[in-house]
Amino acid sequence: MKRVLSTNKQLKQMRVGAGMALRDFLPAASRAKLSVPRALLPWWGDLNIGGIVSVAGHGSGQGAPVEVCEIVTSITWVDASGTVRTSDSTTEEWRALCGGIGLLGIITEVTFQLTDSTNTQISTRIQVSDANLASDLNDELISKAITLYWRPDFGVYTAHLQTDAPSGKDKSLNITKGARGVIVPQLDPDANARKTQGAGLKAVSTIPFFELPYDNGESLVCQSAIGITTTPWAQVSTFPPKTKGKRAVDIFDGRVVTNDVQTFVCSNNKVELCSFSNPELDATNSDTEMAVEKARIPELIADVKKLIAVDLRGYGNVPDGSKRCLPPGYFNFRFTNPSKTLIGPGAGLAQPVHAELTVIYSRSIPGRPFRYEWVQEIFEQLLLCKYNGRPRSVLHSYAAPSVGL
Ligand SMILES: Cc1cc2nc3c(=O)[nH]c(=O)nc-3n(C[C@H](O)[C@H](O)[C@H](O)COP(=O)(O)OP(=O)(O)OC[C@H]3O[C@@H](n4cnc5c(N)ncnc54)[C@H](O)[C@@H]3O)c2cc1C
Structure with missing residues (x-):
């Protein structure tokens, strides 16, 4: 339940156990030279595949896939009579399982549609006045995988944006290796x-x-x-x-x-x-x-x-x-x-x-x-x-x- 069960490199799909934590799933995908679409996963690495699929967990950014269910191609599950079934994303059962908080049955395996390895461009608009926040949130901005932190009591917001960066490992691409997500506020390691x-x-x-x-x-x-x-x-x-x-x-x-x-x-x-x-x-x-x-x-x-x-x-x-x-x-x-x-x-x-x-x-x-x-x-x-x-x-x-x- 806690590991990768199979990888189809041709289709760029991974079948994983529902008990696998995101912190283990992501390095496994990287080792297979596959990527989860940017800004798609819920933010905490200790969440489990079964849990985030059951609540239709999400990241942010309209246009590209950002809800976990958008990349779930099939689900293996156990129904109330104990029968093991597999439902692909064209079925009614899939619609009831993904985001269905476990009401239909127990999810045991999930197949994800991934992509080739990708890189992401990070940019940040820090502490912008919120005077025009509603009009600032235009279609272009919200397609950039935005996470927007807003403090109306201070009149400011900060927008964290992610867009596609060229893929590859070439030095000229200036990729920072060993980066990580941070929940805010995070305490200093020192x-x-x-x-x-x-x-x-x-x-x-x-x-x-x-x-x-x-x-x-x-x-x-x-x-x-x-x-x-x-x-x-x-x-x-x-x-x-x-x-x-x-x-x-x-x-x-x-x-x-x-x-x-x-x-x-x-x-x-x-x-x-x-x-x-x-x-x-x-x-x-x-x-x-x-x-x-x-x-x-x-x-x-x-x-x-x-x-x-x-x-x-x-x-x-x-x-x-x-x-x-x-x-x-x-x-x-x-x-x-x-x-x-x-x-x-x-x-x-x-x-x-x-x-x-x-x-x-x-x-x-x-x-x-x-x-x-x-x-x-x-x-x-x-x-x-x-x-x-x-x-x-x-x-x-x-x-x-x-x-x-
Ligand atoms: C620190 C933190 C950060 C978060 N950030 C985000 C975020 O950025 N985006 C987002 O969308 N959500 C976020 N969440 C919410 C998170 O996606 C849900 O709480 C999710 O349910 C957590 O997964 P879990 O493995 O802990 O599930 P659980 O809490 O164990 O389960 C959640 C529900 O799913 C059911 N379930 C769990 N596993 C299965 C299974 N195998 N088969 C059938 N049903 C099952 C359970 O019965 C329960 O109803 C965050 C939560 C925390 C604690």
């Missing part, structure tokens, strides 16, 4: 830098909303939050070197091997670098994601701006009360194609956009709302009730046992 960064993140994410008066220290909290929040970060970097004191290098612009940067992993040299897995930080993520129609994104952006303006308004002439902001985290938009699945998140939508709000907060305040948690709750209600949002069949729980949570 212990000292991590200490400072972690302390800031912890301080901001531990404040429950009723323990600090709103008119006290708010600007300070905001300033700390912007420094450690997501918009200034790269989404791709070199792998942290083993040499003590050496740092990974951010790649805001550059060329990389496509398979290298499809996912991130949290552990490096036995140190947990993800905000949600690092034991010293003791943080977790609260996440809301729903798929909505792209045509309604300008209206949704206007609603979120209004929500922030009204619900996080400052305090006029109260000293230090001019600004309020959410804890570390981000609003995020990802764009996919019409889905062939029966009940996957993008099903039934002409141009699905996955709108998300992720908030990082401390696990040291269990059962108590994080600061301004109501903003996330209103966002959820908005998506569901006003925008007919299709909730993810399985939320990003950030509670996987493999990271010790």
